[in-house]
Amino acid sequence: MSSSLQSNQQPGQSTDRPVFQQKKVVFRGGGFAPKSKRGVGAIVFILLIGFMELGTRAGFISNLTLPRPSDVFKTFVDLWSTGLLWKHLIPSLSRLAIGAFLGAFFGVAVGVMIGLFSYVRAGLVPIVAAIFPIPKIALLPLFVIWFGIEEPSKYALIAFGTFTPTVVATYGAVDNVDRSLIRMGQSFSLSWFSIVTKIVLPGSMPGILSGLRVSLAIAIILLVAAEMLGAEYGIGAYILEAGSLYDLERLFVGVAILSILGVVLSAVIGFFEKRLLDWRV
Amino acid sequence: MDLLLESVSHRYADVEVLQNIDLAIPTGKIVCIIGPSGCGKSTLLRLIGGLEQPSEGSVLQIGEPPAESINPLTYVFQDFALLPWRTVEGNISLVLEDHGIRGSRADAIISDVLARTKLSDFRKALPKQLSGGMKQRVAISRALAVKPAVMLMDEPLSALDSQTRELLMDDLIGLWTREPFTSVYITHNLGEAVRLGHSIVVLSRRPGCIREIVEIPIPLIEREMGDTELEKKQKYLWDLMRDEAVAADQELLSV
Numbered sequence: 078m079s080s081s082l083q084s085n086q087q088p089g090q091s092t093d094r095p096v097f098q099q100k101k102v103v104f105r106g107g108g109f110a111p112k113s114k115r116g117v118g119a120i121v122f123i124l125l126i127g128f129m130e131l132g133t134r135a136g137f138i139s140n141l142t143l144p145r146p147s148d149v150f151k152t153f154v155d156l157w158s159t160g161l162l163w164k165h166l167i168p169s170l171s172r173l174a175i176g177a178f179l180g181a182f183f184g185v186a187v188g189v190m191i192g193l194f195s196y197v198r199a200g201l202v203p204i205v206a207a208i209f210p211i212p213k214i215a216l217l218p219l220f221v222i223w224f225g226i227e228e229p230s231k232y233a234l235i236a237f238g239t240f241t242p243t244v245v246a247t248y249g250a251v252d253n254v255d256r257s258l259i260r261m262g263q264s265f266s267l268s269w270f271s272i273v274t275k276i277v278l279p280g281s282m283p284g285i286l287s288g289l290r291v292s293l294a295i296a297i298i299l300l301v302a303a304e305m306l307g308a309e310y311g312i313g314a315y316i317l318e319a320g321s322l323y324d325l326e327r328l329f330v331g332v333a334i335l336s337i338l339g340v341v342l343s344a345v346i347g348f349f350e351k352r353l354l355d356w357r358v
Numbered sequence: 359m360d361l362l363l364e365s366v367s368h369r370y371a372d373v374e375v376l377q378n379i380d381l382a383i384p385t386g387k388i389v390c391i392i393g394p395s396g397c398g399k400s401t402l403l404r405l406i407g408g409l410e411q412p413s414e415g416s417v418l419q420i421g422e423p424p425a426e427s428i429n430p431l432t433y434v435f436q437d438f439a440l441l442p443w444r445t446v447e448g449n450i451s452l453v454l455e456d457h458g459i460r461g462s463r464a465d466a467i468i469s470d471v472l473a474r475t476k477l478s479d480f481r482k483a484l485p486k487q488l489s490g491g492m493k494q495r496v497a498i499s500r501a502l503a504v505k506p507a508v509m510l511m512d513e514p515l516s517a518l519d520s521q522t523r524e525l526l527m528d529d530l531i532g533l534w535t536r537e538p539f540t541s542v543y544i545t546h547n548l549g550e551a552v553r554l555g556h557s558i559v560v561l562s563r564r565p566g567c568i569r570e571i572v573e574i575p576i577p578l579i580e581r582e583m584g585d586t587e588l589e590k591k592q593k594y595l596w597d598l599m600r601d602e603a604v605a606a607d608q609e610l611l612s613v
Contacts, residue, residue, distance in 0.1 A: 257437055258439055258441060260409060260435075261433070261435060261439035263409060264407060264409060264431075264432065264433040265452075265456070265504065266429050266456070266457075267452075271455070275441070275452060276441065280441075282443075354443075356444075356484050356485075356486060357486075358442070358486045
């Protein structure tokens, strides 16, 4: 095989052999390898907003269909300068923080229990599957009866909504922990508690964090729903009020704030992933 | 501390994996177990170390393990089983922490075993930074750290390329020569078996039973690659196993 290849490369040596045409081998291995392209996301954003601005100014997008981005920005600056921004943002953030924390905390705890104990799994997995698809917003009246019209019912709604996806992500993550590591722990006579805290929990961290990405986005969605429960201040209340008045500029300001909140939370999780999961290959 | 297997049989559901194994593992010797794939070698090792219970028969421990032994029956796994989120040092301290060894005592043990496996420079490295051979060295040093009475090695070199395997075999021989340890060494590689085994147990295909125990009286340190005596032993082992291996290869898996 190799000798015939060599004689092909040096056709001068064997004159009686036919001389073949040389052709480059076609490259077929490209693509299917996502790379991070910096700035492309920002450019898409800027182009989209630029197009909206241009369209509303030139008139081929009517002011009724879309607010002008510069007006939205002006409204935002007003909101900022009057101090109303913080008045709305702070109660929202505290609702989000408390609700999402409760939901994620109990979600991770129950998820780990399901992952570890067969009885808990057999008992709770069907229940979680049953409450997962219930739109939590539909339960608003129930939450009001249980927790009153004040803050606790808002916390409960957000917590309840974050709980189920966190449970599902967590027990999936626990199931995916490399069994050979657990067997290793047993072979060195580690205690049950050590195996859970030093092997199972760190091993399921990647799955738990990617589950939290989803859960926290759901928490933001539910924040708006929670503030339908007679909240005077809050981003959700602000959006609902603007919506009912068809004040598109203010509506868009509120929506943009929620988007930014989502991006920030996702960045925070990304930061933790980098810090906690730098061991991943 | 010696180990003794008394008529050990094991079955999964209705598949008989091991049949009537009687085997003595004497202190200070390396017992290699070879056999065709799927003959229950790894199951046998799990039975010996108490990670599984035999369906019949028993695994006995004769005499007490030495007092300084922290984890008498210690495994070295084929896939290394290192925690990827802990450094080399952390992986070793993991198995010490639970036995109440921390701080400077743990430090001394870690430095000692890392020096013995030539890993001192890699103390703070994460497993993902290490080659396969290095990872297995870490796993071996972790095993040494708990001062095992018996090292149970489950194809420790099978995931490595052949050059690394040679290097690690030399290391194992070096470790044994300096301080003889007792070991049960599972492998499907006959070359490893004749280099490292004081005795070699040949298992038949499933249900695995002992076909023959081949003793190799040459001291480990004198065994070299290409030694004619070893070549002969290896040929002899292969002749014993050949037909079984062919049959095992053609067996349908019931999984």
